[in-house]
Amino acid sequence: MTTKMNRQSIIDAMAGLVGPENVLTDAHDMAPHLIDWRKRHTGVAACVVFPRSVEHVSNALAYCNDNGIKVFPQGGNTSVCGGSVPDASGNSILLNLARMNRIIEVNADNNSMTVEAGCILTDVQNAALAADRMFPLTLGAEGSCQIGGNLATNAGGTNVVRFGNTRDLVLGIEVVLADGRVWHGLRTLRKNNSGYDLKNLFVGAEGTLGVITRASLKLFPKPRAMATAVLGFESVQAAVDEGLKLQAAFPGELVGLELISQSEFEISLRHGVNMRNPFDATPKWMVLVELAGATGTSEALTDRLTEALQDSFDGGAVQDAVVASSGQQRADLWHIRHNVTEANGHEGMGLTHDIAVPTYRIPDFVEQAEAALAKHYPQAVQVIVGHMGDGNLHYIAMFTHAYWATVEDKRGVQLKLSHLLYDIAAGMGGTFSAEHGIGALHVPEMSIYKNASEVALMRQIKQLLDPRDTMNPGRVLPAA
Numbered sequence: 001m002t003t004k005m006n007r008q009s010i011i012d013a014m015a016g017l018v019g020p021e022n023v024l025t026d027a028h029d030m031a032p033h034l035i036d037w038r039k040r041h042t043g044v045a046a047c048v049v050f051p052r053s054v055e056h057v058s059n060a061l062a063y064c065n066d067n068g069i070k071v072f073p074q075g076g077n078t079s080v081c082g083g084s085v086p087d088a089s090g091n092s093i094l095l096n097l098a099r100m101n102r103i104i105e106v107n108a109d110n111n112s113m114t115v116e117a118g119c120i121l122t123d124v125q126n127a128a129l130a131a132d133r134m135f136p137l138t139l140g141a142e143g144s145c146q147i148g149g150n151l152a153t154n155a156g157g158t159n160v161v162r163f164g165n166t167r168d169l170v171l172g173i174e175v176v177l178a179d180g181r182v183w184h185g186l187r188t189l190r191k192n193n194s195g196y197d198l199k200n201l202f203v204g205a206e207g208t209l210g211v212i213t214r215a216s217l218k219l220f221p222k223p224r225a226m227a228t229a230v231l232g233f234e235s236v237q238a239a240v241d242e243g244l245k246l247q248a249a250f251p252g253e254l255v256g257l258e259l260i261s262q263s264e265f266e267i268s269l270r271h272g273v274n275m276r277n278p279f280d281a282t283p284k285w286m287v288l289v290e291l292a293g294a295t296g297t298s299e300a301l302t303d304r305l306t307e308a309l310q311d312s313f314d315g316g317a318v319q320d321a322v323v324a325s326s327g328q329q330r331a332d333l334w335h336i337r338h339n340v341t342e343a344n345g346h347e348g349m350g351l352t353h354d355i356a357v358p359t360y361r362i363p364d365f366v367e368q369a370e371a372a373l374a375k376h377y378p379q380a381v382q383v384i385v386g387h388m389g390d391g392n393l394h395y396i397a398m399f400t401h402a403y404w405a406t407v408e409d410k411r412g413v414q415l416k417l418s419h420l421l422y423d424i425a426a427g428m429g430g431t432f433s434a435e436h437g438i439g440a441l442h443v444p445e446m447s448i449y450k451n452a453s454e455v456a457l458m459r460q461i462k463q464l465l466d467p468r469d470t471m472n473p474g475r476v477l478p479a480a
């Protein structure tokens with residue numbers, strides 16, 4: 001085994017294995033792949049490799065594993081925790097799955113579809129809709145992220161409250177292991193109790209155990225009726241109380257329950273294109289609620305939602321409410337919600353924390369976090385958006401770019417603030433990473449907030465599947 005190969009020999013080897021037309025070497029062409037979506041993480045690689053088949057992936061991985069070359073898998077490069085770009089070593093390849101983007105089969109009778117890992121999420125959703133079915137994973141990055149990246153990160157999004165995370169939406173996967181072996185776990189069964197559930201090792205492993213090349217996904221009936229509303233509240237407690245009430249009132253029909261602070265709502269309106277504020281005066285807290293029904297009409301479902309809200313409205317718990325009366329109004333409301341990540345980038349330097357606590361503890365978390373922020377970082381504005389139904393908040397401390405430029409120890413501030421917030425979440429039985437994963441950014445927290453025996457077990461699994469640390473080194477697991 002060669003431990004260090006020069007760049008040209010890595011390029012020549014990859015060109016020989018996957019074809020020169022599938023290898024990027026020019027610095028300008030490679031540049032967008034070597035910086036993350038938020039432009040906070042950069043890396044270096046000998047080349048960017050675009051496999052077109054599982055054989056390409058297998059041959060590339062076997063070669064890299066034998067020759068001490070590190071492999072960084074990349075999907076749509078929308079990671080928000082520095083997971084999608086290589087490290088600074090340069091002795092590596094970036095393996096982007098974009099050219100493995102075929103929808104292989106949509107089987108409406110089996111409510112399943114089989115796709116290659118490089119399919120863009122919206123293409124997967126649209127292929128399901130074309131067969132009168134629905135693939136329910138939905139998130140702001142859906143026009144760019146790949147299903148392989150969604151699986152690797154066990155992505156969440158806005159429908160988790162009803163359909164679960166990506167892990168709950170997958171029936172089987174095909175994976176190329178670090179040494180090039182292919183694990184054929186591509187099944188479309190709903191029941192299979194024949195031993196360990198290996199697929200769940202790779203889902204959420206963020207590319208540290210192998211490359212996901214194909215997946216069989218669960219489909220659901222396409223909704224016939226939709227009802228969407230945005231509700232305004234004076235306090236986060238009132239917002240959570242109403243959310244829990246709606247969850248109980250619409251079991252199986254409530255598909256979205258999103259919490260948005262006034263600060264976040266205004267940032268999205270300020271920086272978005274074609275934004276319309278549905279309120280005359282923006283409330284302090286908003287909840288975007290969506291119901292979906294497999295039967296009936298949208299009008300009837302909207303009437304039921306309006307009726308359910310009436311008592312809270314009359315009693316003053318709900319301050320204001322805008323109920324969408326057309327598909328366009330519904331899209332406008334979601335546009336505000338889906339635009340927040342991009343808008344935050346324009347607003348300033350937002351330090352985002354992807355915490356989760358039990359839903360009923362959200363008001364306590366917000367109260368304690370707000371006090372901690374005011375005490376330690378009064379320059380920051382509290383900005384919150386979250387998947388309330390899952391207890392998952394994106395808690396953003398927003399600094400102006402001008403102030404952030406004056407901060408000398410930026411990483412120090414980031415770590416101190418994060419740990420203040422993670423300690424609060426941990427005290428409520430919560431987590432420091434609900435859906436974004438660990439990437440490179442949150443590796444230090446693995447040693448602090450994860451149980452030591454859990455991390456030790458993870459290391460043993462990594463050692464078994466990738467003993468030479470070929471796959472995504474420095475991601476997820478802290479150094480021993």
Ligand SMILES: Cc1cc2nc3c(=O)[nH]c(=O)nc-3n(C[C@H](O)[C@H](O)[C@H](O)COP(=O)(O)OP(=O)(O)OC[C@H]3O[C@@H](n4cnc5c(N)ncnc54)[C@H](O)[C@@H]3O)c2cc1C
Pocket residue numbers: 037072073074075076077078079080083084097117138139140141144145146147148149150151152153154155156157158206207208210211212213341342435436439472475
């Ligand atoms: C606007 C916006 C909104 C977002 N909203 C959400 C949200 O609501 N919920 C949420 O969970 N996330 C969200 N994210 C984060 C991100 O979109 C998800 O993590 C997404 O699943 C990443 O997919 P990707 O294809 O871009 O993967 P990348 O970012 O390219 O990679 C992510 C990780 O997966 C690995 N990987 C990628 N493809 C493969 C593969 N085929 N096999 C093995 N490993 C692989 C990479 O090595 C990396 O570790 C959002 C991001 C943005 C920019």
